[in-house]
Structures are given as C-alpha cells and as structure tokens.
Amino acid sequence: MEEKETILVTGGAGYVASHVIVELLKSGYSVIALDNLQNSPLADEVEKPASLRRIEKLTEKVVTFYKTDISDEGALRNIFRLHKIDVVIHAVSFKNANQSPLLPLCYYSNNFLKSLTLLEVMKEYNVKKLIFSSSSHVYGVPQQLPISEHHPTGIRCPNPYGRSKFFVEEILKSLCDSDENWRVVVLRSFNPAGAHESGLIGEKHLRASSNLISYIVQVAAGRKERVTVFGDGTCMKDYTHVTDVATAHVKALDKLREGSFQHWVAYNLGSGRRNSILEVIRTFSILVRKRIPYEVVGPRRSDIGSVYADITKAKTELNWTPTKTIRDICVDSWNWYLLKTKGSTL
C-alpha cells in the first residue's frame, strides 16, 4: 500500500474523534491525536488516554499523541514543525447543547476562540486543508424539514453550542475567501450516537452526557431512575451512528483531494431516517427486555422540535451512505456500557 497522508485530529480523545481515528487507521492514514484531556476521567492519563490505547489494540496501529491544548500556540507550532501534516480534522468541542446556555463564555471560548489559534498556526505552516466537525445545531430551529445544506444557518440558534459551531464555519468561509489555497469540508452531524461495534470505544461520560441514548443506558442500568422526556416525546430526531459519522470524515479526505474541489463545502451527516424519543425508548426496551421508565415534562427553552437531515448531498458528492439503524445504536451503546462495567456483552 502506498504511503497515506498524515492527519492531525484535534480533540482526539473525544467521542466522535475516537471513532474517526479508528476509521482513519483502518484506511491506512497516519494519525496524530491532540487533546488537552480536560474531559478525561483519570488525571494520570498523561501518556496516552485509555481510548487511544484501546484504539491501538483494536486496529493494531499506533497513534501519535500530544497532551496539549490547541490554544497553546507554542506547543502547536512544535507539532507542526515535527510532523509533515497533510490535513487537520478539527473535532475539539464542548458538545452539551443543553448545558451551553448556562456557560456561554465557556462554550465560545472552547469551541470558537481556540479554533483561531489552530488556524493561525496552520496558516503559518502552510497546512490549508481542514475537515471541521460541525453540528446540525448550526441550523437552529428548522424552517423546513428535512434540512438540506441550503437551510439558513446561524439564525434562531437557541444555544451557544450551535452558535459557536456556526461562528467557526463562518470564519472558515472568510479564510477560503481570503486565500484560495484553503480547502475546507464542514461536516454537520445530526445527533451522533452509539458506540464502536467492538464495544471498546464509546462515549466516556455517560453520566454527564446530554445524549438521549446515553441517558437511556443509564436508566436501563439502574443508575438513573427514569428518562426525562422534554416536549411530549413525539419530536422526530435524526440519530446518526457515530461510526457512520466517522466513515464520512474519511470520505471527506478523498473529497479534499479532488482537483475540482471548491474551497468550502458543507455536508449533512444524518442517518437518512428519523425516530421519536418514545420510539427510541421502545426500541431500547425491547432490546434489553426491560421496562424503561420515563417522564414527559414539557419542552425546555433550548429545545428546537423535530430535526432531521436531507443527506442527498453527502450521499452523492462524498459517495457515503450511512449503514446503521437506531437498533444498531441501541445495541452498540448497551454493549459499550456492559463491557465497560461488567466485561460482558449482549
């Protein structure tokens, strides 16, 4: 196999990034992962976070790791000096959309401000290819469904999380306008959920997660009493398996190499399906053969109703098709939990 490119993944110990790294390694890319380990449960993870060690076991490949914050300009420069980096996958993010209205400065600082330092250093070292892990939250309250990439962004975003992602997208647009050597793919994921089918990697902080599936897992495991259902439970959401999200990142790398590539392009990463919260609870319940207690409590201020994607563009232009269903998401999430806590799977 010919030598593949070297990809720097920011937020490399994070949920989506971990799955992206698995797919990159499987496709033969060299990976450098960067993380400040701020969200790491173990303070002694100074060498290499557990998630990356499990990834190495799973793929039998090595990941180069730097414990550093992307706002640390000096450290970033060192990394760009030491390695010939071809593309950056920028996946640093606080991602609890519902928590973000309470901590707006924190979200803007982490998700947006730090991106500027990264872009400055990339520019300095003439690394001008970037894949940005964005979110469906940039669309805010949908004006029409399903949401295509033509849907306006940045308007009626009810939370700083979505706004911070939108801001980064806009900066990337300005960069591409200012210098035609930049090539940027923006990937807008719709509710990434689930875990790797091996059960070896998944969302670390089930307890703190705002992800519905992680919440259901906690209830099924008896660690939480019931699922709190905001709204009336009938809102249709688009739960996208994190492995599908990850494979799209690899497809985006192929896209960046195309001669005809047009500087800045955004793709929706959705499942191509939709499910109500109550349907998800039911699916999970059948799977684990347990009643999952839930309580319907009415909408939160930051809720935005039904949201699901039109994924025609990603299918056509990235040659990507999501292959996993909501059942896969439930199975893999439960197995990830079981393996982590009990050493067994379904």
Added chain:
Amino acid sequence: MEEKETILVTGGAGYVASHVIVELLKSGYSVIALDNLQNSPLADEVEKPASLRRIEKLTEKVVTFYKTDISDEGALRNIFRLHKIDVVIHAVSFKNANQSPLLPLCYYSNNFLKSLTLLEVMKEYNVKKLIFSSSSHVYGVPQQLPISEHHPTGIRCPNPYGRSKFFVEEILKSLCDSDENWRVVVLRSFNPAGAHESGLIGEKHLRASSNLISYIVQVAAGRKERVTVFGDGTCMKDYTHVTDVATAHVKALDKLREGSFQHWVAYNLGSGRRNSILEVIRTFSILVRKRIPYEVVGPRRSDIGSVYADITKAKTELNWTPTKTIRDICVDSWNWYLLKTKGSTL
C-alpha cells in the same frame, strides 16, 4: 453636581472612542481609557496618547489611561481591582471593512476573541453593564431599506468585519440569557464620519482610512490624486457625524439605569438622512472651492450597495436626535485636517 459613574472605555485612543470620551467628560462621568496603542502613529506614546491629552485640554478634565491590551487578563484584573467601574463601553475594533476580507483571522482575533477575555473579567468583578459599539455592517446586504433593528443580522455579511461585530452581539445575547444581571446596549453606527468641531480630535490615520470622507480630505489636500468611486457613485449611504454617535453612547448610559431595562437591546445610530458618494464629493468640493477629481471603477466584492438607517427606535427610546449634516461632517473633517497639518481652520 452629584458624583457620576465611572466608565471604562476600551479602545480609548480610537476614533469613535475619543469622541465618546469627550461627551462622557462633558456629562460629568469619570473615564478610564484603555488602549494597546497598536494603531498609534508614535511609538513613544507610552504615557498618554496625544488624542487623550487633547481631550483633557478640550474638556479641562482628566482621563485615567492604561496602555494595555484587553486580551491581557492580568492587566485587566488589576484595573478592575483598582477602580470601581460601573459600566464598560466596549469600542475596541479594527474597522476597515474593506481590508477585513484579506485579513480574516486578524479581524476575528482582534474584534471578537479579545472581547471574550474582557467579558470574563467583567463577570469576575461583577461589572455587568456594557455598551457595545457595533456597526451597521452586522446587517450585511440589506433586505429592505431603511434598515430597522428588526432587520436580520449576520446573514449575507460580506466581510469579516461585520461578522466579527455580529459574533460579539450574539455572545452578549447569550450572556444576557444565561444571567439576568447583565445589561447590554448595542449601538450600531452607520458610517461614523467627521471630527470634533474643535478640530482637536478626529480620525488619526487619514491615509489608511477606508472612510470616504477621509479619502476625500486626502484628495482635497493634494495627498492623493483622485477619489476612487466603487460602484457607480449613486449608492445611498448614511454618514453619521461621530459627535452624534458619541452623544448616543451617553444617552445609552441613561438607558442602562432605567428600572424597566430589558437585558439586551440594539439601536441604530444613523443620521436620519442619506447621501450618494457623488453628492458627498460635490458637497466637499463646494466647501473647499476646489474640484475633487474622482474615478468611477465599478463595484468591489465586499460592497453592499445602498445602506441607511431607520433611527426611530433610538430617537424614541434613547431620547437621542442626531443634529449634524453631511456638510458638518465635511467642514469638521477638513478643519481637523487643516489644524493638524497647518495650524489653521476654514
């Protein structure tokens, strides 16, 4: 006179801020001005910039000055520790909209990123009243004219300057949503122009200015050959005298004190009139009794056509009325130039 509040003005050596400080001092406020003097023509202005010294002469009042960058958290903390600050007027800004597409990271970093540090420190010291000097550029390409505050913002902003202002406005909104103790007035100025009627303060860098009037002054003075007119010269713009913009900032302070004040509010600061570029050139030409050569060269990519404000809201709610005309702007700009270079006025 009872003791008035202490106002911290960021970017205090800048064009708009200088005029704001004059009006604050005239109204009896104590002023602390902050500036990194990055745009200062003289590197030896370490004590107090010339503009502030002229302001002190003009008002016979003292301005406390700190040469510091608002991204310097430590220095900011010191200032907030030393002084009981009541309100911050945040006027730090690179403001050349036409230059900004070439230097996007620079604009986002200076106009946006640094605001986050300021807000963090304000929060820490429980100073939660802010007036933000924003710009008509947040409206982007107008969807209808005149532009009222209901006009969408952040959409079709053709330049990073406008986007960076929009981003700050959005962060301030998030802040007010997260904590009801914040009180924010956003002032969206439409082409601030002109100079103080004393001829003592005005725009420092006539040569580097993207301001049409400053450009005309350069041509009238024989320092530039001709005015380059982008578009066809018939676009209607709203040139607002910088002194009118400044008095609105003082009115906004009164607004912040009102018991019924609603957390976050934006006002257009326009002249209530509109003039085409060719009209402005003609007005100036008559005033200085000279032909002002110009060349029509077609639109730039960052041009957004006619832009003028509906100022009903500021008139009604701030009890503010602009009093100066385009002729005043021309007279004051010319006098500022003459006094600076020749020691005489019209």
